[in-house]
Amino acid sequence: MDIVVCIKRVPATDTAIKIAADGKSIETNGVSFEMNAYDEFALEQALLIKEQLGEGTVTAITIGPKESQKEMRDALARGADKAVLLTTDQWAYDGAATAQALAAWLSANPCQLVLCGKQAVDSDNNQLPGNLAARLGFACVTEVTKLELADGTFTAERDIEGAREVVTCKTPAVISCNKGLNEPRYANLKGIMKAKKKPLEESAADLPAAAMEIVSIELPPARAEGRIVGEGADAVPALIEALRNEAKAI
Amino acid sequence: MSNIIVIAEVRGGSLKRPSLEAITAGQQLASANGGQVIAIACGNGLDAAAAELGAANKVVAIDGAGFAEYSGDAWAKAIAEQVKANDGAAVLMAHTAMGKDLLPRVSGLLETGIITDVVGVSCEGGSFGAKKPVFGGKATMTVKATKSPFCATIRPNNFDAASGSGGEVAKVDAPSGDMLSVVKEIIAAGGDKTPLAEAKVVVAGGRGLKDADSFKIIEELAAAFGPGVAAVGASRAVVDAGWRPHSEQVGQTGKVVGPPLYFAIGISGAIQHLAGMRTARTIVAINKDADAPIFKVADYGIVGDAFEIVPALTKAIAEVVANR
Numbered sequence: 001m002d003i004v005v006c007i008k009r010v011p012a013t014d015t016a017i018k019i020a021a022d023g024k025s026i027e028t029n030g031v032s033f034e035m036n037a038y039d040e041f042a043l044e045q046a047l048l049i050k051e052q053l054g055e056g057t058v059t060a061i062t063i064g065p066k067e068s069q070k071e072m073r074d075a076l077a078r079g080a081d082k083a084v085l086l087t088t089d090q091w092a093y094d095g096a097a098t099a100q101a102l103a104a105w106l107s108a109n110p111c112q113l114v115l116c117g118k119q120a121v122d123s124d125n126n127q128l129p130g131n132l133a134a135r136l137g138f139a140c141v142t143e144v145t146k147l148e149l150a151d152g153t154f155t156a157e158r159d160i161e162g163a164r165e166v167v168t169c170k171t172p173a174v175i176s177c178n179k180g181l182n183e184p185r186y187a188n189l190k191g192i193m194k195a196k197k198k199p200l201e202e203s204a205a206d207l208p209a210a211a212m213e214i215v216s217i218e219l220p221p222a223r224a225e226g227r228i229v230g231e232g233a234d235a236v237p238a239l240i241e242a243l244r245n246e247a248k249a250i
Numbered sequence: 251m252s253n254i255i256v257i258a259e260v261r262g263g264s265l266k267r268p269s270l271e272a273i274t275a276g277q278q279l280a281s282a283n284g285g286q287v288i289a290i291a292c293g294n295g296l297d298a299a300a301a302e303l304g305a306a307n308k309v310v311a312i313d314g315a316g317f318a319e320y321s322g323d324a325w326a327k328a329i330a331e332q333v334k335a336n337d338g339a340a341v342l343m344a345h346t347a348m349g350k351d352l353l354p355r356v357s358g359l360l361e362t363g364i365i366t367d368v369v370g371v372s373c374e375g376g377s378f379g380a381k382k383p384v385f386g387g388k389a390t391m392t393v394k395a396t397k398s399p400f401c402a403t404i405r406p407n408n409f410d411a412a413s414g415s416g417g418e419v420a421k422v423d424a425p426s427g428d429m430l431s432v433v434k435e436i437i438a439a440g441g442d443k444t445p446l447a448e449a450k451v452v453v454a455g456g457r458g459l460k461d462a463d464s465f466k467i468i469e470e471l472a473a474a475f476g477p478g479v480a481a482v483g484a485s486r487a488v489v490d491a492g493w494r495p496h497s498e499q500v501g502q503t504g505k506v507v508g509p510p511l512y513f514a515i516g517i518s519g520a521i522q523h524l525a526g527m528r529t530a531r532t533i534v535a536i537n538k539d540a541d542a543p544i545f546k547v548a549d550y551g552i553v554g555d556a557f558e559i560v561p562a563l564t565k566a567i568a569e570v571v572a573n574r
Contacts, residue, residue, distance in 0.1 A: 122384065133358065142322075212363050220387070233561075239552060
């Protein structure tokens with residue numbers, strides 16, 4: 001099975017976000033970037049499926065700045081066979097435009113399975129998997145926490161409100177991966193050495209116009225200063241009093 | 251004239267409350283653009299749910315045995331056809347597991363984009379806009395749609411639920427046939443757990459609780475609020491340690507929540523966690539470290555041992571609830 005894994009370079013989750021002077025983007029100076037956390041589960045799942053089947057290829061693809069070479073090398077070092085970097089200077093926040101560009105690439109480079117993270121932790125937009133699947137005419141299951149493949153059909157589990165849903169899904173498919181699906185492997189020295197010889201294809205992304213235009217990005221208003229109502233269990237009545245009469249929360 | 255479409259979520263014949271909140275968002279847009287609010291529901295046996303959607307001007311019920319189980323691709327196709335047939339300028343749905351799965355696909359079929367987890371919507375001069383948290387809640391992004399229709403999923407607990415009756419109901423036969431993916435089974439999580447994102451109160455625990463068994467005191471505090479009110483949350487550290495399932499994780503790689511009341515117990519307050527709960531209306535922190543960052547965002551704090559404080563708090567809350 002030929003598998004394509006969509007990966008995005010995003011600010012590390014411990015980044016304190018600062019807004020850039022244009023008011024529409026974030027300050028990237030001094031920010032460290034990493035592979036989107038959910039994409040690690042997607043990559044791991046692709047490698048597990050390839051190991052299970054004993055055949056096929058795993059291609060990592062990203063749309064992002066030239067610096068995304070780092071995340072692509074990381075994917076190769078973890079075990080992907082090939083990496084594709086479609087370069088752009090814009091922040092790829094608009095999943096519709098990204099889906100369109102990926103759909104075009106996938107039409108020219110067919111595969112049976114596209115794996116992605118459930119969302120990128122920068123724009124948090126959960127859009128790409130469904131939008132891409134619709135454009136390709138592929139089946140789609142999102143936010144999976146368990147995935148099994150038998151006779152060319154996937155059985156996936158996903159968390160829904162207060163329950164788990166078991167979904168069967170034909171191939172070709174786009175499947176988005178949630179935390180809990182697997183334990184991602186990290187690159188070892190052997191993998192890093194091997195990755196240097198693996199192909200990393202780079203070309204300019206052909207990104208269509210975004211479906212959503214950013215008007216502004218703002219930091220949330222600072223919360224009003226709170227107070228310590230006391231110490232230990234003796235403070236419980238004071239807390240109840242405050243929640244009841246001040247905050248009117250209970 | 252162009253209309254505001256709200257896709258309603260019906261599970262097991264009953265309408266999910268966040269759908270009524272999405273209708274309220276739809277009404278705001280409709281009053282700005284002069285259109286009608288049209289609800290679309292999919293399922294098998296939708297009469298009761300359609301009656302509950304009376305706040306919409308019209309309900310399109312795509313009803314029949316073919317839609318007994320959820321299929322993202324089959325439902326999206328039928329919905330996209332109805333959006334076109336009903337002159338939809340905007341399509342809204344609640345930001346739930348189904349909304350996140352279904353509306354992106356609908357938007358792809360309509361060759362447009364989507365903005366998800368929206369906390370505010372606008373329509374000025376026929377141009378739709380929305381506001382949503384980004385970077386796990388560390389910032390808020392405002393966008394303007396440049397393609398039509400405008401699609402958005404609405405965060406639960408952010409709009410009041412719409413009520414009303416008397417809307418016209420139009421029935422459409424659910425198609426049956428090839429489904430690329432379909433739900434085979436729904437496994438209840440056990441008990442009547444309140445979904446984290448929809449809970450009025452979230453009681454979250456962290457590493458300060460020392461081990462998985464000690465989460466019992468967190469569960470007991472949540473239970474003290476009565477059935478269907480409070481949900482248990484967890485910090486990333488305790489999820490990574492395997493004490494709690496990922497479905498309970500609050501923060502940047504978990505859920506971003508904004509309940510009316512949030513308890514952070516034994517949680518120091520890493521930046522990723524603070525981002526995920528800072529929009530809660532009232533935040534209470536209980537931590538033995540008076541310098542913990544969680545106290546910077548908390549409205550009320552108690553410094554001390556959670557094992558001593560939480561049981562006393564549980565008792566006090568139970569009394570308040572009993573005397574209501």
